Amino acid sequence: MAGTLNFSPDDSYNAFITTCAEAPFGDGALAGIAVAIKDNLSTAGIQTTCASRILAGYIPPYDAHVVELLRGAGAAIVGKTNMDEFGMGSTTGTSAFGPTKNPVDPERVPGGSSGGSAAAVAAGLVPMALGSDAGGAIRCPAAFCGIVGFKPTPGRVSRYGLIAHTSSLEEIGPMARTVGDVSRLLSVIARYDPRDSTMVDRPYDHEPSADIKGLKVGIPEEYFGEGVDERVAEQVRTAVGVLEDLGADLVPVSIPGMRYALPAYSIICMSEASSNLARYDGVRYGPAVDTKKSWHEAYQDLRGEYLGVEARRRILLGTLTLSAGYAGRYYAKALAARRNIARDFERAFSDLDIIAGPTMPTVAFRPGEVTDPLALYRLDALTVPASLAGIPAISVPCGRIDNLPVGLQLMGRRFEDERIIDAAFAYEQEVRA
Amino acid sequence: MITESDIEHIAELADIGISKDEVPEFARQFNAILEYFSTIESVEGEGAPAAGAANAFREDEPRPCLPQEAVLANAGSTENGYIKAPRVM
Numbered sequence: 472m473a474g475t476l477n478f479s480p481d482d483s484y485n486a487f488i489t490t491c492a493e494a495p496f497g498d499g500a501l502a503g504i505a506v507a508i509k510d511n512l513s514t515a516g517i518q519t520t521c522a523s524r525i526l527a528g529y530i531p532p533y534d535a536h537v538v539e540l541l542r543g544a545g546a547a548i549v550g551k552t553n554m555d556e557f558g559m560g561s562t563t564g565t566s567a568f569g570p571t572k573n574p575v576d577p578e579r580v581p582g583g584s585s586g587g588s589a590a591a592v593a594a595g596l597v598p599m600a601l602g603s604d605a606g607g608a609i610r611c612p613a614a615f616c617g618i619v620g621f622k623p624t625p626g627r628v629s630r631y632g633l634i635a636h637t638s639s640l641e642e643i644g645p646m647a648r649t650v651g652d653v654s655r656l657l658s659v660i661a662r663y664d665p666r667d668s669t670m671v672d673r674p675y676d677h678e679p680s681a682d683i684k685g686l687k688v689g690i691p692e693e694y695f696g697e698g699v700d701e702r703v704a705e706q707v708r709t710a711v712g713v714l715e716d717l718g719a720d721l722v723p724v725s726i727p728g729m730r731y732a733l734p735a736y737s738i739i740c741m742s743e744a745s746s747n748l749a750r751y752d753g754v755r756y757g758p759a760v761d762t763k764k765s766w767h768e769a770y771q772d773l774r775g776e777y778l779g780v781e782a783r784r785r786i787l788l789g790t791l792t793l794s795a796g797y798a799g800r801y802y803a804k805a806l807a808a809r810r811n812i813a814r815d816f817e818r819a820f821s822d823l824d825i826i827a828g829p830t831m832p833t834v835a836f837r838p839g840e841v842t843d844p845l846a847l848y849r850l851d852a853l854t855v856p857a858s859l860a861g862i863p864a865i866s867v868p869c870g871r872i873d874n875l876p877v878g879l880q881l882m883g884r885r886f887e888d889e890r891i892i893d894a895a896f897a898y899e900q901e902v903r904a
Numbered sequence: 905m906i907t908e909s910d911i912e913h914i915a916e917l918a919d920i921g922i923s924k925d926e927v928p929e930f931a932r933q934f935n936a937i938l939e940y941f942s943t944i945e946s947v948e949g950e951g952a953p954a955a956g957a958a959n960a961f962r963e964d965e966p967r968p969c970l971p972q973e974a975v976l977a978n979a980g981s982t983e984n985g986y987i988k989a990p991r992v993m
Contacts, residue, residue, distance in 0.1 A: 532974035639957070668960035734941045745918060752919075754989045759980020762988050767919060769990040775921020783920050784930065787911070788937060790918040804944045806951025845936055 473497045476505060476547040484572040484581070486590040489518045490550035499545030500659055506541055507591045507600035510551040511558060512643065513632035514538050521634050522554045522566035525751045525758065525777035535632025536667070537601060537643050537660040544659045549597060552587030556779045557748065558603065558636045560584055561611050561850045564838055565781040575617055575876060579835040582612030588646050589616040598647060599656045603633060605641035606736050607830075607854025610866040613646055614830035614878025617868045619653045619895065620646045624863045624885050626671035628657075629664035635747040637740045640858045650867060650896040654679050657888075677889045679896035684718030686894060687824045693729045694828025694853055694880075702872045707829040710869035710879045710898065714827065717897050724819045724826065728812040729856050735808035736855035737848050738792050738801045745789025748782065784844065809859045816860040820884045825891050829853055830866040830878030853880065863888040867895040869902070906934045 476494045480487075488510050496503045508514060511521045513531035515538075520526040534542070541548065555565040563571040563586025573581040574594040581590045585602030589612030592600050602609040604622040613620025621644045628643045635641075645656035654677060661675035690711060695704040715721050753760030753773045760769050775783070792801040819826060832852055841847055857864035862885055869879035879898065883891040911930045915922045922930065972985060981988040 529978055532970050532977065665962075668962075669957060731944050731947055734944045735947075737937075738941055738944070749919075752989075753980055754987055755975075756978035757980065760990060762981055762990050764990055766990045766992050767916070770919040771916070771921040773921075774919060775923070778920070780926075783922065784933070786918050786920055787914050787922075787930065788934065791906075791914050791934070791938075792941070794914070794917065800945060801941055803951050804947050807949045808944050808947045810951065811947065811949055844933055845940055848937075 472502060474503065476503060476549065478505060478547070478549040480596045482596070484574050484577065484590045484594055485569055486552055486571055486587045486594065486596060487550045488520055488522060488553050488568050488587070491517060491548060494547035494549045496547035497542070497545040499543060500655070501541065502545035504546050504599065505549040505597045506546040507550050507552050507588055507597045508538065508548060509554055509585050509588050509600070509602050511554060511603060511634045511636070512538060512601060513634065514548060514551065517548065517551060519551060519634070521557045522568055523556045523778065523782065524567045525774070526756065527567070529756045533632065536629035536664040538632065540660050540662055552585070552591055552600060554587055555584035556782050557744070558584040558605060558608055558641070559744070559781045559785050561607065561847060562838065563587060563612070565779055567779060570838060573616055573835050576835065576874070578837055579875070580615065580838055582615035582831070582835060584608040585646065586612045589613055589618055589620065592616070592618050592646055592648060599652050600646045601643060601660070602646050603641055603643050604858070605637040605740060606851045606858045609644045609646060610830045610854050610864060610878065610880060611850070613866040614876065615835040617871070617876030618646060618648050619650050619865065619867050620644065621653050621657065621865045621892070622857065622863060623657065623661060623888050625861050626669055627661045627673055627675060627886070627888065629667040629670055631664055631666040637743045638747065639743060640740065650679055650892060650899045654892050673886055675888060677892065680893050681897040681900045683714065683894050683897045686714070686719040687722055687822065688714055688719045689722050689724035689819055689823040689826040691724050691726050691826060691828055693726055698849070698852060699829060699832040700834070703829050703831070703833060703877055706870050706872060706877045707879055711827050713898055713901055714894065717901060722823060724823060726812070726815045726819060726856060728808065728815040731808040732812055732856045732859055733849060733852055735805040735812070736851065736859060738805035739809065741785045741789035742793045742802050743789070745786045745793065748786055751778070812856055813860040816856070816862060825894055826882045828880050830880040834872055834875035834877060857882045861885060863891055865891050865895045867899055869898070906931055906938060
């Protein structure tokens with residue numbers, strides 16, 4: 472039943488950078504289903520910008536592995552979604568193509584950086600979308616827009632064709648309105664690909680099960696304390712109570728290394744970004760560099776003109792934290808902090824099955840309410856620990872405060888993605904019933 | 905303490921153009937951000953690669969690659985099948 476899907480949405484939330492009016496599709500598990508793709512995933516023949524002016528007009532000559540798999544499963548690739556420039560932000564406000572609005576309340580941010588994918592799903596323009604998550608970029612917008620978002624264990628989904636930002640942390644993952652659809656999309660994209668050398672051959676083939684009797688759920692005090700909106704904490708405690716009613720055992724736990732998570736994440740992320748983004752020089756792609764100027768002058772002018780202020784701020788900070796005299800103080804310490812956090816989680820998981828807490832410390836806010844770079848980095852406090860520990864995490868909607876969605880975050884052991892999907896599914900089935 | 909001349913020096917290292925007006929603002933923000941980063945100075949232990957990361961080797965065998973036209977298609981400036989870049993010397 473191959474054919475063409477006509478896709479001309481009323482995109483009043485600015486969820487898309489590019490839409491495909493006539494999207495071809497084929498046979499398979501996702502035959503004819505419209506899927507939106509974050510604009511940092513390479514799509515052959517379809518503009519891919521990372522929401523940056525420095526990549527405007529770039530047409531990838533090849534597909535990312537996940538895009539190949541989607542096409543192979545019959546999905547219709549209907550468009551490329553808005554994001555923070557190169558994924559640098561938690562609001563989708565740093566996009567060179569304008570901010571995305573939150574469909575739940577257009578006066579508020581959708582979260583980020585996969586805000587366009589979340590908004591496209593939340594607005595009902597597509598049933599499912601792909602995002603990417605280095606420190607919460609799938610889970611944050613899923614929480615703010617009231618949908619489900621999943622960051623898999625590193626190694627389960629190939630990053631081939633994902634335009635690099637934070638290579639040691641970033642994962643591709645599914646976003647949808649239900650846990651069932653997230654699981655369905657994951658079973659298409661989690662397939663071995665030797666072109667990503669960090670891959671492990673652990674394909675995902677799982678039907679969600681709502682039976683969580685006897686599941687040991689850790690409740691870390693750090694996720695309900697300082698910096699977390701009291702109403703969000705209360706809402707998530709209620710959600711965790713639902714898991715208990717379903718037969719799970721709640722166990723208090725502590726992740727002491729978490730207090731270093733945010734600075735460690737920021738340092739690693741910016742250091743890697745400063746290296747990864749060195750490739751934007753206007754030579755192989757992007758706006759043409761002025762070949763009459765000298766080497767450094769030409770690149771400085773081009774990158775000053777075409778990269779946004781947050782991208783330039785992070786490249787500069789990353790260059791600083793890797794430079795002589797600073798690398799030992801910042802980058803080496805950040806790697807040590809990452810290992811300590813991974814060990815804290817390992818220790819906690821020695822007698823726990825999953826860990827639960829809020830996804831975000833607040834509900835969606837208004838653009839302009841939080842503008843200081845440091846205050847914005849702090850929003851990732853509850854999502855970066857799972858990234859640093861290299862464990863899977865899902866955000867599932869757990870009610871609203873003043874009509875704004877709250878996300879319940881469930882984290883699991885490495886390669887036990889199935890278990891947190893089951894717990895999220897059990898919760899979702901119970902509260903929908 | 906990061907000074908305005910430090911900001912200008914880092915911008916040169918990174919080949920990032922910044923305007924004169926941005927320098928004082930970046931210096932102010934960087935000092936606040938670095939103060940925050942400094943909280944990790946008390947972290948103990950050695951750094952390690954990301955969880956599960958390991959070197960992966962493969963045989964050095966030629967594989968199919970993109971045709972020349974596809975590789976050049978996105979370049980801003982080309983000549984006789986080559987990509988043009990600014991002068992190095």
